[in-house]
Amino acid sequence: MIMMDDNEIPSNERSRLMDSTEDRGQQNLYVTTYEEAITKTGYGKFHYLVLALCGWAVSSDAIEVLSISFVLPAAQCDLNLTSNDKGWLNSIIFVGMMIGGYGWGSLADHFGRRQILLGSLTVNGLGALSSSFCQRFWVFLLMRLISGIGVGGSIPVIFSYFTEFQPKDRRGTMISVLATFWMFGNIIAAGLAWIIVPLDIGYSSPDFTYDSWRIFIAICTFPSLSSAALFFLMPESPKFLLSVGKDEQAAAVLKKVYEVNNPHAILPYDVETIVLSSDNKSDSAHRSNAHKNITKTCGSRSITQLLNTTYELLRSPLRRSTIIILTVSFTISFGYYGLWMWFPELFSRVEKYGGSPCDHIKETNSTDQSCTIPDNWTYQSGFLTALSNLPGNLFTIFLMDKLGRKAILVTGMLGSGLAVFFIPLIHNKVENLLISCAFGLISTLAWNALDVLQAELFPTGVRSTAMGLSSAASRLGAILGNLAFGELVDVHCAVPMILVSALLVVGGLTSLKLPNTTKVDIH
Template identity: 25%
Template sequence: MEKTNKIPFEEALNMTGFGKFNYITLLVNVLVILGTVFEIYSVSYVVPMSACDLNTTVYQQGLIASIPMAGIIFTSYIWGYLADIKGRRIIVVWSLFLSFCSSTLACLSPNWIFLFVCKFMSSSALAGTYPLGLTTLSEFTPAHKRATMVAMIGTVFTMSFGLIGLLAIPVSNLTFSYHISFLNINLVPWRLLNFLTTAPAALAAVATYLSYETPKFLLSNGQEEKALEILKRMFEINTGKGREDYQVHSLSLDESRSEDSKGLWGSIKTQTKPLLKLPLLKNTLMLSLMFIIVYFVTNPFYVWLPVVADAVVHTRNSGKTGLNLCETLRYSENRTVVQENQCTLDSSAMLVVFAVTVFLGLLNAVLSSTINYIGKKKLLICVQVISGLAGFCINFSTKWALNGALYLVFLIGILNFGFLCTFSVDMFPTYVKAMAICLTMMIGRGASVIGINVVKSMLAYNCELAFYVFPALAFIGAFTGFMLPGDKKKEEVSP
C-alpha cells in the first residue's frame, strides 16, 4: 500500500481488530469510573457516620451531602475544555490525583466546615473524569463495538453505589477510637471509610498514567506519526501479529478542527462556539434536554434509595401491612426516634441497596450486550416507557414486596445515563467531543440537584403526587427520544 494513500481513521481503527487492548482499556476506564463514583457518592454513607464525631446538625449534614454535585457542576465544563486542548489522558490523571489528595485531607477534618471544603475540592477535581472516561473508551473502540463498550460502563456506575454500602457495613460497626492530639481529632471508623472510598482514585490515576493517549485526539491535533504508532501497538496486541503487518501508513480525519485563538478565555470561546452554532447546536440542545429529563426524573430517587430501603425493611419487620409505598415512608418517618447519637448504618437496608444495584448493574450488562441488535434509540425509549409505567403503578400497590419491585423497575431509568452517552460519543467531532459531553452532562447534573431537593420535599409532604409527576416526565423523555438520530446501519465487521 502506498504511503500517500490516506486511510480514514475509523477504517484504520477497525483494522486494529478488537481484543486484549480494548479489554485492558475497558478495565482502566472501569477503575476511573469506580474511583469517581466512590468519591462522589461516598458522602451518603460518610455524612451520617461522621455526625457524632463532628457534632453536625441535620442542616450541616445536608450541606455536606449536596456539595459533591455542586463541585461537579462548577468545574465540569473547564475539564472538558482542557481535555480537548491538552489531551484526555493527562487531564484524567491530574483530576484523579487532585481528588485523591483532597479527599485524603478530608480524613483529617477537625470539623464539618473542613470536611465540606475538602469534599468540594475533591468533587471539583473529579468533575470531568466520568465523561472523559467515556470519551477515551469510545475513541479506542471500533465503531461496531463502541455503543456496547460505552454502555457497559453504566454497569460499573450503577453497582458502585451499592459496593460503597457493602463496604460501609463492616466499617460502620467497628468501635475503635484513637485521639491524635496534635491534630485535635479522633481517629474513628468514618475516617477509615472515607480513605477506603478515595483509594480507587489513586489506583485509577496510576493505571491511566501507564496507558496511551487516544490516537484520534493525536490525529485531530496534527500528530499523525504518534497516532499511527499507537494504532500499530493496538494491532499488535489484539492480533498477535507484527507491526509491519498493519497495512496503514497514512491517516485522514474527516472532521473539522477548531480555529486557533489567543488566551485562555479566547480559546474556551473558540471551543464552545461550534456547540452553539449549526450544525452542532441541534445536537447540543437535543442531548441537553434528554440529560435534563433523565437526571431530573431518576437520579433523585436513586440518591434516596437508602432511605426508601430502610423504610420498607423497617415496615416489613414491624409486621405492618396494607400500606402503599408513600404510606410506608410516612410510617417509617413517624416511628420512634432511635437512640441519641446513633451513628451506625442499618445493615439490612444497606444489603437491600447492594442487591438493588447489583440487579440494575446486571440488567445494564444484558441490555448493553444487545444494543447493537435492538438499537440504542429503541432501547432508550423502551427503558423510559417501562420506568414510567412502573412509577405510575406505585401508588396503587399495598403489598410491601410489590412496592419494592415497582420502585426497582422505576429506577431502571437510571440505565439511560449510559445509553445517552452512546449518542454523545457519536454526535460530536473529536475536537469538541469532551467539552460537549461535559457540557450536556453538567446541565443534566444541574437538573439533578434541583430534583433531589424537590423529591425530598415531595416524599415528605406530597408523596403520592411525586409518583404521578415524575413518571409523566419519564414519558415525556420517551417522546423526546424519538428526536435522537437513528442507529446507523451495521458496518461490515472484520472477522
C-alpha cells in the first residue's frame, strides 16, 4: 500500500475528503437505535400512565376470564347446569380467546397495537354485558364465546404495546409488574363475587330473571369498556411505527414521551433519526414501501400476511423458540386453568360434604344439589386463593432480572405440579384452602416468567403474532383442561389432578431448552 503525506494530496481532494468525513460524523451523531432513543426519553410519568392503563386492561381480561367460575354454583339452577355444562362454560371463553388471540395479534402486527386494543376490549365488554341478560344456556354460551374473542385479542397486544415502551434495563421488572395486574383482576373478581353473588337482589318473573350473579357479570364489564375508552387518549407504539416505516411519527411519539417525563427539562429531545437496531440503519425506505404495499391491499392480503408472519415463526432461527413456547403455553394453561376455574366448585363441594373434594362423587347429570347460593366460605376461599398470588408477584418483580426468566419459569411449573399432586390427599376444608393457596402462589412465578420470555424472544415484526399464537396454544390447553375436569371430576377428581400435575412437570422440563433473555436487546 502506498502511503501519501497530507501535503501530497491535492487541496481540492483534501477538502472533499474532509467534507465527507464531516458528513459521516453528522450522520452518526443523529442516527440513534430505538433502544437508545427510548432510554433518552427518561423514565417517568408517561411510563407510569402506560403501566396504569395497560394494567387496568390486563385486570379487565382477568376479571372476564375468571368471573364465570364464581357464578357456576349460583347459576346451576337458573340454567339447569350439569358438570359437563359447567366444563363448557369454563371452556367457551378460551375457545373465543384462541380464535381472537391469533387473529387480533396478527392484525396488530400490520395495522397497529392501539387500534386493535380499542376493538378487542370493546368486543370483550359488550359480549359479556349481553351474556348477563341471556336466559337460555346456549345463548349464554354464545355471548361468552364472543366475549372471549375480545379477551383473546387484547391480552397479547397489551403486552406487545407495553413492552415496546420499556428500556431494556427495566423491561423484565416492568413486564413482571404488568403481569401482577392479572392477580388484581382475580382479586377484584373474587371480592365482587363475595360481596354481590350471595345477596338476595335482582328481578324475577316467569319469563325473565336478573338476579345477583347476573348483576355481578354486568358489573365485571366496566373495566374492559373503560379501558377501551381510555386507549383513545394514547399514542401508537413508536416501535411499531418505526417497523412499518413511519419514522417521523415514531420520533414525534418519543418526543412527546420525553416532554411528559421531563416537563421542566431545559434541553430538548435531541434524537432526529431512529433505526430499529444498529444492524438496519438503511432500511427505513424499504420498510416504508413495504408497509404501503400492505396497506394498499389490506383487505385482500390480510390473511396472506397473517400466514406469512406465522411462517416466519416456524422457520429458522425462530422455529425452536416458537415450538418450545407453544408447548409450555399449552401445558401451563391445561394445568392452571383446568384446576383454577374449578376452585369455587370444589370449595362448594368441600363446604357441603366436608373432607377432600375427591371424597364425594356426584352423578354427572345431577342438578339437584339444593338450588341455594353457596355460603360465604366458598367465596372467602376464592378470595384468599386469589390473594395468594401476591407473594409470587412480588417475588418476580424484585428477582426477575436477578435470577433470570428461565429459572423462575422452571421452578414455578415444577413446584405447582407438585402442589396439585397433594390435593386429593387432603382431609378438610382448611387443608384444601392451604394447598390451593400454595398452588396459586407458585404458579404465579411461572406465568410471570413466561409473560416476560415470550415478549422478549421475538422481533417486533412478528411479536404480536407470536404472542397471539402462544395465546392460541394456551387457550387450547385451557379448553381441554376444563373439558377434562368436567368429564372426570364426577368419576374421581384424583384423575384430572394427576393429569394436571403431570403436564405441569412436562412443561417445566421442556422450558429448560429456552434461551435466557435477561437484559438482552429486543429487536
